[in-house]
Every structure is written in C-alpha cells, then in structure tokens.
Amino acid sequence: MGRRLLLLGPPGAGKGTQAALVCTAVGIPHISTGVMLRDHVQRGTDLGKAAKAIMDAGDLVSDEIVIAMVEDRLSWDDAACGFLLDGFPRTVAQAEALDALLGGERPLEAVISLEVIEDEVVQRLLDRAAKEGRADDNEETIRNRMAVYRSQTEPLIAYYRNADIVRPVDGMGGIGEIFGRIAAVLSAS
Numbered sequence: 409m410g411r412r413l414l415l416l417g418p419p420g421a422g423k424g425t426q427a428a429l430v431c432t433a434v435g436i437p438h439i440s441t442g443v444m445l446r447d448h449v450q451r452g453t454d455l456g457k458a459a460k461a462i463m464d465a466g467d468l469v470s471d472e473i474v475i476a477m478v479e480d481r482l483s484w485d486d487a488a489c490g491f492l493l494d495g496f497p498r499t500v501a502q503a504e505a506l507d508a509l510l511g512g513e514r515p516l517e518a519v520i521s522l523e524v525i526e527d528e529v530v531q532r533l534l535d536r537a538a539k540e541g542r543a544d545d546n547e548e549t550i551r552n553r554m555a556v557y558r559s560q561t562e563p564l565i566a567y568y569r570n571a572d573i574v575r576p577v578d579g580m581g582g583i584g585e586i587f588g589r590i591a592a593v594l595s596a597s
C-alpha cells in the first residue's frame with residue numbers, strides 16, 4: 409500500500425524541494441496547493457484572478473477554495489496509491505476537512521515537520537525572491553507569511569500530535585542532508 413504523507417513547515421523551510429525528492433523516492437504524487445494556485449494565476453482562471461492579490465500579500469486563500477482543489481486532486485487515480493501533501497492543510501479547518509475526506513480507512517500516516525530557524529528561513533526566501541522573482545517573496549510579504557504560519561498553521565502540529573503521527577525533522581543544512589533525515593524517519597515509521 410502507498411504512503412499518505414504530509415510535509416509541514418514554515419514558508420522557506422524547503423518543503424517544495426524536499427517534497428519533490430520524497431515523491432520521486434517513494435513513487436507517490438506531489439500535491440502542492442501553492443503550485444496548483446500559481447498555475448491558476450498563470451492561466452488567468454477566475455480562481456486565479458480571485459487568489460492573486462491574496463497570495464501576493466502572503467495571506468491565505470479561503471479554506472473553501474483550497475479544500476475543493478484538494479478534494480478533486482485526491483480523487484485522481486494516482487492518489488489511490490498514496491500522496492504527499494505540501495502546503496495543505498494550513499489551517500485547522502483544512503485539517504478537519506482533510507480528515508473527513510480521507511475517512512477512517514486511509515488516514516494520514518506521517519506528518520513530517522521541518523524545523524528551521526526563522527532568520528535562516530527569511531534569508532532563504534529573500535534569496536529565492538532575487539532568483540525567481542516571485543511576487544510573494546518581498547520582505548513585507550515574507551514577514552506576513554511567517555506571522556500567518558505561526559498563528560494559523562503551527563497549531564496543526566498540536567492537532568496531529570494527538571494522533572501521534574508527527575515526525576520532527578531538523579530542516580537546517582544541505583538539501584541532501586535534510587533529505588537523508590526525512591528518508592530515515594520514513595523508513596522507521
């Protein structure tokens with residue numbers, strides 16, 4: 409049976425990079441709401457038009473929109489064999505909706521919690537801003553995204569701790585080093 413994983417961590421923790429490596433290694437689809445939303449913005453869909461200003465400010469798109477997106481994505485055939493969620497859920501309401509979607513038969517089995525030092529993370533995001541020119545990577549937005557993470561998303565660690573599925577991983581260091589830690593945690597759980 410495939411694996412049902414969630415990668416959790418603040419903006420700039422390297423979730424996207426690590427998610428791609430894990431998905432290749434494990435052979436499961438990478439489900440990133442950030443990637444899906446940016447695709448909508450790029451294609452100029454109604455959803456993309458509604459989401460753009462919110463994303464540029466570093467705020468959260470409505471629970472309703474992202475839950476519907478993930479519900480649809482999880483219904484694809486490839487997700488029947490497992491998946492890795494990246495950037496979703498970001499609120500307790502989203503986590504509850506995800507639990508309801510997955511049902512008791514195939515709950516999440518591990519939440520990899522990437523732990524980083526905030527100053528380091530802000531620097532990574534500023535570096536990415538310089539390289540990729542993402543509209544939500546200016547300093548003010550980055551600070552807001554961190555504040556939103558702390559107030560809305562960090563409570564998910566306690567939420568999943570109740571189910572005893574949180575696997576903390578040190579997110580400081582090189583890409584390969586961090587991936588090694590994640591791989592070790594996954595082979596142990």
Ligand code: AMP
Nearest residue numbers: 441442463466467468469474495496498
């Ligand atoms: P990410 O690439 O995961 O950092 O997401 C980029 C932006 O997309 C976030 O700052 C939010 O504005 C939006 N976004 C992505 N995932 C979610 C989510 N699960 N809930 C609400 N907004 C989201």
